[in-house]
Amino acid sequence: MSLTDDVARLRQEAFDEIGRADSPERLNQIQIKYLGRKGAVTAVLKGLKDLALDERKKVGAAANRVRAELEEQIKETLGKLSVAAAGDAFDYTLPGTAPRLGAIHIVNQVIDEACLIFQRMGFAIERGPDIETDYYNFEALNFPPDHPARDMQDTMFVEGNGVLRTHTTPVQARVLETQKPPIKAITPGLCFRNEAISTRSHVAFHQVDGFLVDEGVTMGDLKGALVAFCKAFFGEKVAIRFRPSFFPFTEPSAEVDVSCFLCDGKGCQVCKQTGWLEILGCGMIHPAVLEKAGHDPEKYTGYAFGIGMERPAMLKYRINDIRLFFNNDVRFLKQFC
Amino acid sequence: MISYKWLKELTGLDWSPQEMAERLTLCGTACEYIDKADRYMDRVVVGKVTALKPVEGAAKIQLATVDLGGDGMDVICGAPNVAVGQKVPVALEGAKLAGDMVIKKVKIRGVESAAMICSERELGISDDHSGIMVLEADAVLGTPLAEQLQYDDYILTFELTPNRGDSMSAIGVARDLAALGGTEVRRPSFELKEVSAKASDSIKVSIDDPEGCPRYAARLIRNVKIGPSPWWLKRKLLTSGVRPISNVVDITNLVMLETGHPLHAFDLDRFGSREVVVRRAADGEEFVTLDGERHELVPDVLLITNGKVGVAAGGIMGGLDSEIEDTTTDILLEAAYFDPAVIRKGRKHLGLVTESSSRFERGADPNGIPYAIDRAAHLMQELCGGEVLKGIVDCYPGAIEPKEITLRPSRCNSVLGTSIAVSRMKEILQGLEFTVTGDDPMKVTVPTFRPDIEREIDLIEEVARIEGYDNIPDAVANIGPLYTPLGRLDRFKADARHILTGSGFDEIVNHGLVHQNQSSLVNPGQPQVKLTNPASEELNTMRNSLVTTTLNVISHNLAHRNLDLCLFELGKVYFPGGGPGQWVEKERLVLAVTGHSPHTWRSRPRPYDFYDVSGAVDHLARHFNWSGLTYRPHRFSAFEGDLSFQMTVDNIEMGFLGKVSAKISEAFEIKQPVYLAEVELEPLLAAEEVRKEYRPLPVYPAAPRDLALVVDQSVKAGDLVEVVKESAGDLAESVEIFDLYTGKQIDKGKKSIAISINYRSDEGSLSSEQVDQMQKALVSRLKKNFNAQIRDK
Numbered sequence A: 001m002s003l004t005d006d007v008a009r010l011r012q013e014a015f016d017e018i019g020r021a022d023s024p025e026r027l028n029q030i031q032i033k034y035l036g037r038k039g040a041v042t043a044v045l046k047g048l049k050d051l052a053l054d055e056r057k058k059v060g061a062a063a064n065r066v067r068a069e070l071e072e073q074i075k076e077t078l079g080k081l082s083v084a085a086a087g088d089a090f091d092y093t094l095p096g097t098a099p100r101l102g103a104i105h106i107v108n109q110v111i112d113e114a115c116l117i118f119q120r121m122g123f124a125i126e127r128g129p130d131i132e133t134d135y136y137n138f139e140a141l142n143f144p145p146d147h148p149a150r151d152m153q154d155t156m157f158v159e160g161n162g163v164l165r166t167h168t169t170p171v172q173a174r175v176l177e178t179q180k181p182p183i184k185a186i187t188p189g190l191c192f193r194n195e196a197i198s199t200r201s202h203v204a205f206h207q208v209d210g211f212l213v214d215e216g217v218t219m220g221d222l223k224g225a226l227v228a229f230c231k232a233f234f235g236e237k238v239a240i241r242f243r244p245s246f247f248p249f250t251e252p253s254a255e256v257d258v259s260c261f262l263c264d265g266k267g268c269q270v271c272k273q274t275g276w277l278e279i280l281g282c283g284m285i286h287p288a289v290l291e292k293a294g295h296d297p298e299k300y301t302g303y304a305f306g307i308g309m310e311r312p313a314m315l316k317y318r319i320n321d322i323r324l325f326f327n328n329d330v331r332f333l334k335q336f337c
Numbered sequence B: 001m002i003s004y005k006w007l008k009e010l011t012g013l014d015w016s017p018q019e020m021a022e023r024l025t026l027c028g029t030a031c032e033y034i035d036k037a038d039r040y041m042d043r044v045v046v047g048k049v050t051a052l053k054p055v056e057g058a059a060k061i062q063l064a065t066v067d068l069g070g071d072g073m074d075v076i077c078g079a080p081n082v083a084v085g086q087k088v089p090v091a092l093e094g095a096k097l098a099g100d101m102v103i104k105k106v107k108i109r110g111v112e113s114a115a116m117i118c119s120e121r122e123l124g125i126s127d128d129h130s131g132i133m134v135l136e137a138d139a140v141l142g143t144p145l146a147e148q149l150q151y152d153d154y155i156l157t158f159e160l161t162p163n164r165g166d167s168m169s170a171i172g173v174a175r176d177l178a179a180l181g182g183t184e185v186r187r188p189s190f191e192l193k194e195v196s197a198k199a200s201d202s203i204k205v206s207i208d209d210p211e212g213c214p215r216y217a218a219r220l221i222r223n224v225k226i227g228p229s230p231w232w233l234k235r236k237l238l239t240s241g242v243r244p245i246s247n248v249v250d251i252t253n254l255v256m257l258e259t260g261h262p263l264h265a266f267d268l269d270r271f272g273s274r275e276v277v278v279r280r281a282a283d284g285e286e287f288v289t290l291d292g293e294r295h296e297l298v299p300d301v302l303l304i305t306n307g308k309v310g311v312a313a314g315g316i317m318g319g320l321d322s323e324i325e326d327t328t329t330d331i332l333l334e335a336a337y338f339d340p341a342v343i344r345k346g347r348k349h350l351g352l353v354t355e356s357s358s359r360f361e362r363g364a365d366p367n368g369i370p371y372a373i374d375r376a377a378h379l380m381q382e383l384c385g386g387e388v389l390k391g392i393v394d395c396y397p398g399a400i401e402p403k404e405i406t407l408r409p410s411r412c413n414s415v416l417g418t419s420i421a422v423s424r425m426k427e428i429l430q431g432l433e434f435t436v437t438g439d440d441p442m443k444v445t446v447p448t449f450r451p452d453i454e455r456e457i458d459l460i461e462e463v464a465r466i467e468g469y470d471n472i473p474d475a476v477a478n479i480g481p482l483y484t485p486l487g488r489l490d491r492f493k494a495d496a497r498h499i500l501t502g503s504g505f506d507e508i509v510n511h512g513l514v515h516q517n518q519s520s521l522v523n524p525g526q527p528q529v530k531l532t533n534p535a536s537e538e539l540n541t542m543r544n545s546l547v548t549t550t551l552n553v554i555s556h557n558l559a560h561r562n563l564d565l566c567l568f569e570l571g572k573v574y575f576p577g578g579g580p581g582q583w584v585e586k587e588r589l590v591l592a593v594t595g596h597s598p599h600t601w602r603s604r605p606r607p608y609d610f611y612d613v614s615g616a617v618d619h620l621a622r623h624f625n626w627s628g629l630t631y632r633p634h635r636f637s638a639f640e641g642d643l644s645f646q647m648t649v650d651n652i653e654m655g656f657l658g659k660v661s662a663k664i665s666e667a668f669e670i671k672q673p674v675y676l677a678e679v680e681l682e683p684l685l686a687a688e689e690v691r692k693e694y695r696p697l698p699v700y701p702a703a704p705r706d707l708a709l710v711v712d713q714s715v716k717a718g719d720l721v722e723v724v725k726e727s728a729g730d731l732a733e734s735v736e737i738f739d740l741y742t743g744k745q746i747d748k749g750k751k752s753i754a755i756s757i758n759y760r761s762d763e764g765s766l767s768s769e770q771v772d773q774m775q776k777a778l779v780s781r782l783k784k785n786f787n788a789q790i791r792d793k
């Protein structure tokens, strides 16, 4: 190893140590170690006289440069350490210096939370197109043509007879066509409705639907799974009730209410004094839906559910205007870092 | 809306309003509100207007003297219809009326008044505010109004599901209640007395379209006297949200509210003939509905005609020309059954939703017609003095029979996960007025008022909802597959979200609907997916680039003075597909920066630029093992010409990066530079996944060397690094650019680039001679390839 290599290594070591110095005292020690009377760099300079002329020149230049660099670096570091770090003067109230943290969009945080709960129960995640056909959005799901049930979902269409899906249940219809039971999946995604944009409604929203088809699936299984979900998602304390409802693709159908966690079920403005919050729709998959997908409803039964995610997000985080989600104002987004 | 008293009358159940609402909600008829019917009648009493005198200087108000049955008082009244002799509701001081109105002492033009004569709206009776409410002549002075009007009642408001047409009637709701309470519905019974003249001698009915109108029944009632209905009838209508009009019309409405079957009364003299013909409207045929609107019809509309012209849009609304008037004496009473789908199409064409159409659309009861028409005829006889002609003229070419469905109790329990006894199932179904024979299986005859019951599963739901969903035990075990791996797209998205937010980027979420001009501007010449019925014209096209929505978000934020932005979105773009009914959706990632980096006590702000975006892409590349990420100049119309690049990874074109062009920025009202990258995910996710693999930690020391080069400005740092790597081969463990300098000490047109190279071998310590030799070879290559000068400090 040549002397210039030694100097380069000394430089590297010294810089490393300076970088790791946590007090002016430590810096002082480093200064002595390298630049003091018996310091390592000083030693190199002292040894120059024993060298051949051109070697002396080369090593001398390198060592002098390193000495200058180290002196500068120590001075600069000392300045910073004395402002922020030294003894009584140490100002622990100065903000930390990690890079700025971005925020995952709150609606995706809530969707992820819901999906994770279902994933832990063994549900796969399936996805489908946002632009659907009438068949998958309605017909395969047992919406007869010209039935009032179609009015439950004001629909937007695209050129070429496309339907902007009004729910993510069409993914269920698609999966049922291509897979064999047992099938257990959730279908998160964007949905659209032809509605005026206001504080309470929007042209688009996110849904997490899910379903299970197997032999011997009962409504008790549906209830058990959704009770588990609601407790995981809304908290162990909430009460859950199932009440009969109507969806063309499930029979029996139910709405699931959870006890209002804003007023502990005592009644408040948000729950319209009922003590309950309507959270999701569900039911046993209608035999006609299974038949259309080529499954024998005598052999297989299944359940399905669907949750619009903006509403629980609004309830959980007390967000009072649904438009905030799609405005993407960073002052809003950053509240959920 | 149904009154609590009415439901009590029909069931005999003594449940409280709250209990009734709760039990109905839990059996599928969701009760949204329970309102006290007399909630705005506290401190309101019956009074009589005994005198009226003008108030000086106020043309629109008068001073009314009211007698409250002992006390008299003066009340200021501005209603146009106030008259001496009227009995009126008088709200006394302290009364709290609808619309948060509290009665206080007031002084107007020197006149003091401590009460108010109320309109129906102020009392919460209806939304009529055209004048004060005038009470029946026999109202007792001084009586509390709620007592006088028999308004000690509750109004239940239901949210109905579209399958249960039968729930749109008092009897229908009472039927569920009766099944829940183990009792029976007490339908009003009556004895209809007909005169000997036969209706069929005076009217003929024929149906041209028996599919659209399977049944049409008519009765004739003569010599009715049109007038106001008695209060009990008005009260039932008002508490159901229906405005009383006149006795005949009110009776048809009452029977509709009671039985769910819409009826229509024509003025026989103005009917225009003595025959009813039901047919489809001709294309372009004109018809004026009784709301005065002129419609141009299409064959989707079923038209009730007098043989020549239309007299009613069947099942939707009557015609203006045959409407009941004050002078009407003879009535043609219609009770028909229309096909739900036909009504739906027809009312969509007319743009009307009526009490009648919403019932027919959900399914009325074709076999409930005789009861409904007789009930109405009987009331017209009782309340209007009418003579009912003998017989119903009933055209019912193909009778609609009740369905018979088999229910297997074992199937019921296996679907529900219950063990409900066969006898209980039977009891429930019979409670709902289904006829049941046999036990296992049972044969269930479904009355025609329940068209929603089509197959076994529907009966299972009936059992479940009356038994109560609460009585279905919740399973405690997890069933089905216990584990399914996450797909690659979902794994990518989850990781990318955390990496990018960790790098300081905020995630945005868009719905992807934009205006077509925005799309054309950002992505000119690219095909678009257009909406045929957008909710708003501003949102008439689906984005074909994430850039469009990102610029909208940036524009919104800048407008709110959020000037420093690092944003990303994971979303879809949409294109028309190869053929009709086909679309292409692509998953993409967009990254965008604008403004300045944070100003902290340790760092000065600097403008965000190209490298802030490419740096984030580097983070992703590193995590996802995208090797060989390169940028090459490529003209994209959205970007400034000299700051527009294509990104490739192992020759996969993964997207583009650049500075948004001035023209586009201006169009989005963005006045500061925006740097942006859009990444196509599919090719990246389709490529083979490179797994991370452990490499043994080095055992021999490294030999670090720095190299400062002066080269032409046009020389690319990446090219220098390539040559260094090539030259040193495997022995260059890392090659980093650590300084870049132009200025005083460097010639014009040149720049200084400093590179640090860490040499290391995994076969042994490198001697300084070896490293010197490599450096020498490297330097000569750099001199040759780039005309580089080595800079000595």
Ligand SMILES: [Zn+2]
Binding pocket: A260, A261, A262, A263, A264, A265, A266, A267, A268, A269, A270, A271, A272, A273, A275, A276
């Ligand atoms: Zn509440």
